[in-house]
Amino acid sequence: MPRPAVPELAPEDLARRLDDGEPVQVLDIRAAERLAAGRVTLGERLAFKNVTGSTLYALPDLGGLGLDPGAPVAVICGHGNSSQRATLFLRERGITAFSVTGGMAAWEKIVVPRRLAPPPGMSDLVQMDRVGKGALGYVLASDGEAVILDPGRHLEPYAAVLRDLGATPRAVVDTHAHADYLSGAGAAARRWGIPYFLHEADTRSPFDDTPGRLPVRAVGDGDVIAFGRTTLRVEHTPGHTLGSITLVAAGGVAFTGDFVFVQSIGRPDLGGRAAEWGPILWRSFERARREWPGDRLVLPAHYAAENERGADRTVGARMEAIQRENPAFRIADADEFARWIARTPPPPESYRTIKLANIGLLDVSDADAEILEAGANQCAAG
Numbered sequence: 001m002p003r004p005a006v007p008e009l010a011p012e013d014l015a016r017r018l019d020d021g022e023p024v025q026v027l028d029i030r031a032a033e034r035l036a037a038g039r040v041t042l043g044e045r046l047a048f049k050n051v052t053g054s055t056l057y058a059l060p061d062l063g064g065l066g067l068d069p070g071a072p073v074a075v076i077c078g079h080g081n082s083s084q085r086a087t088l089f090l091r092e093r094g095i096t097a098f099s100v101t102g103g104m105a106a107w108e109k110i111v112v113p114r115r116l117a118p119p120p121g122m123s124d125l126v127q128m129d130r131v132g133k134g135a136l137g138y139v140l141a142s143d144g145e146a147v148i149l150d151p152g153r154h155l156e157p158y159a160a161v162l163r164d165l166g167a168t169p170r171a172v173v174d175t176h177a178h179a180d181y182l183s184g185a186g187a188a189a190r191r192w193g194i195p196y197f198l199h200e201a202d203t204r205s206p207f208d209d210t211p212g213r214l215p216v217r218a219v220g221d222g223d224v225i226a227f228g229r230t231t232l233r234v235e236h237t238p239g240h241t242l243g244s245i246t247l248v249a250a251g252g253v254a255f256t257g258d259f260v261f262v263q264s265i266g267r268p269d270l271g272g273r274a275a276e277w278g279p280i281l282w283r284s285f286e287r288a289r290r291e292w293p294g295d296r297l298v299l300p301a302h303y304a305a306e307n308e309r310g311a312d313r314t315v316g317a318r319m320e321a322i323q324r325e326n327p328a329f330r331i332a333d334a335d336e337f338a339r340w341i342a343r344t345p346p347p348p349e350s351y352r353t354i355k356l357a358n359i360g361l362l363d364v365s366d367a368d369a370e371i372l373e374a375g376a377n378q379c380a381a382g
């Protein structure tokens with residue numbers, strides 16, 4: 001007997017519905033320890049439930065699940081296989097269920113592009129929100145030329161936005177050597193034949209100083225990256241990594257990477273040298289909170305929670321709001337800062353491997369990449 005067709009929901013559609021605040025319920029049927037590594041968290045109205053498949057099939061009735069009968073249920077598993085059986089099981093019991101195509105593996109790849117008001121000199125500013133990781137890349141356009149910032153390894157969403165904007169990429173930049181995801185900057189440089197800019201200090205292994213094997217164009221403090229009729233000015237803001245940079249555009253927009261987030265700052269321990277990098281971060285941080293203008297719009301490379309979004313669902317805030325609301329900005333001195341940093345839970349073990357892969361010292365297969373990157377970022381301190 002042929003299996004009945006299973007109604008599916010593409011992860012992009014699930015993201016759009018959750019982002020729009022539609023009443024979609026997510027039923028994750030993976031074991032609890034899998035959830036701990038990462039789960040769907042998007043949307044302020046997210047109704048999230050967890051029950052393993054085996055528990056589900058043994059239930060005498062579905063009342064105990066607490067599902068809202070009036071709203072569809074998106075069933076998610078690891079790769080979109082076991083969610084199919086669970087979806088049919090729910091459908092046979094009258095619930096409007098859908099299996100999320102590709103499961104969490106697919107969810108962690110998708111990117112939601114969101115347009116922001118472009119600053120003077122730019123025609124477009126798009127925040128590329130990788131919702132499964134809380135990672136933010138950017139596409140900036142001016143006079144038909146584009147710069148790509150902090151892309152992940154899945155470049156198709158970037159290619160689609162570039163096509164939409166009718167823009168030709170001129171450069172790709174990593175604000176720092178990432179630890180929580182595999183950079184797509186090298187692949188973007190090859191694909192579009194463009195330079196890959198990275199600070200010189202981030203081209204070496206932080207663990208033993210081995211030179212990386214990356215065809216990068218090194219940038220430093222005060223350098224300028226030009227595209228269209230505008231520029232990005234490089235400000236060296238080390239501490240999260242030795243080569244962390246902030247890119248400052250005209251009109252007071254700053255792409256801060258993992259230096260300043262909306263609700264935290266980037267942790268200084270991911271290179272295994274917290275004792276050395278912590279005080280460096282403190283100095284960068286002290287300078288930024290003293291010197292950065294209040295109307296500077298901070299657009300970071302990460303977020304950790306839905307409360308870091310504005311009303312338009314983008315992640316970012318003016319310095320004056322960050323000075324007021326970001327707990328890091330209430331820290332009085334270097335000692336208090338060191339104690340706060342020390343409270344940061346240890347990072348995932350995979351971050352060391354990712355860092356080495358990101359400077360070209362390790363090759364990672366797609367299957368390994370999926371495992372290494374699983375779950376939301378843990379790049380924030382505190």
Ligand SMILES: [Fe+2]
Nearest residue numbers: 178179258379
């Ligand atoms: Fe980072």
